[in-house]
Amino acid sequence: MIIGRESPFRRLRADLQPDQAAFLDGVRIAAEMLDVAYGRLSELLWAATQSFDDKDLAVPTAPILLDAWAIVDAVHRLRLLLDHTPGLKKSDSSYKLFIRKTKAATQFRGTIQHLNEWLQNMAANGWPVWGTIAWVAVADPQTRILHSCVLVSGRVQPGTRDMINPAGKTVVRHVDHVTLHCRDQEICLTDMRNEVETIVRAIEPSLAEHTENHPTLAADIFVRVTLRPR
Template sequence: MLRIAENSPLRKSPLPISERQIVLLDGIRYSADMAGIAIDRLWRKLCFLDSTEEAIQNHHIAAAALDAWSIIDAAHRMSDLVENLPGLPNSDWRRLFKQRVADALELRDMWQHQVGEAAKVVAARGQAWGALAWVKHEGGQPTGRWFLAVVGSDFKGSSWTFGGPAAAVPRVGTRRIRLIHLGRSVYLARLVRDMFEAVGCLEEDVANNRLRCVGEPVNQERSSDWIIESSIVAVVSAETTKQPDQ
């Protein structure tokens, strides 16, 4: 389970930094957490799809697609925020992260412009939301049985390569969860791990005061990530006691 630590310097960064920098750091850490939550939830849904004896309904596949594409969206958002975080040194990890998320960013652009991309999808015999491929596990171990969930209509001539490779894939575990769309394939768990690896490098930069303050500095700690409850009490009637005559 990949989550931002409670004591992460992205939550309580060394001061001073500006309010704009705080907002962008919040965006980065929430993007990573959203992706971490989505990949865990996606795997649970895929395990349901490859094991249930119930009839698979379209909303089951939609739930899986929701989490898969939310990971793509979170990676795009985080990449944009890292690229535009003022005062951050141009370290090697930033260039590596940009390279690793490039395919995901291309998918996200297609996803955001489905009207314009529809002709390409039809020509490629694809689907607006692509397809999901993964390896069934039993007892926490891969079985060698591959599954595919097609997220949309199956056209004449549609085809998918969703099995294999059996050999190890760099930075990819045994689940092999892939989002396939228009000839591109993104390993989603690897994408999430790449995001958290970049977060770790960013945390190191922030903790070691390598994030230069840009803008009006904030010189005191501020609260974050909290919930408040309130209630309204309405008095609808009041009873008065008559006072005795004096």
């Protein structure tokens, strides 16, 4: 979980400036949205991996692409929010590293936002419109057998598609190194998720220190009203 239950992002000071509180709320929820999308994507990719052995299982192409592109969008949004967050030191090495390592998210989002402008070029090169997803899945942790998988969306076209060679890579999760290819570019969604967690962890200590011994406000209030007709 990127934003823990006790994260200072959930306990902002009551006297915080409204604009700063708004940006921090935006950062928190964007990070949580990414976390949800990545977790869901991992399970979908695991199901797709299993479908190779069970022909009754269909590969959930649209949900996979939905979550993959949601991650790209969330990272791009986080970059913008952090860049404009009042009080956040832009000279900090952790911030600079995050911006540098997540640059691809903004480039990818530009492609999908202007998809109509790229379609002729994509068609000429035989590139799938919504891209391809490649990943590594752990088949058996004991024997260290891995599956390298790729999902090519859209109409079947001639050509080669990149698969992940796990040689020399550390595999931490049951689904890892999730990579989205679109046009002639690629972005590792696993790396994006990890970079977001890293920048959140870098911000939390100073946020906690700033909040310590100060009144805080609750977050994410849910209200339900039950009505009974006469």
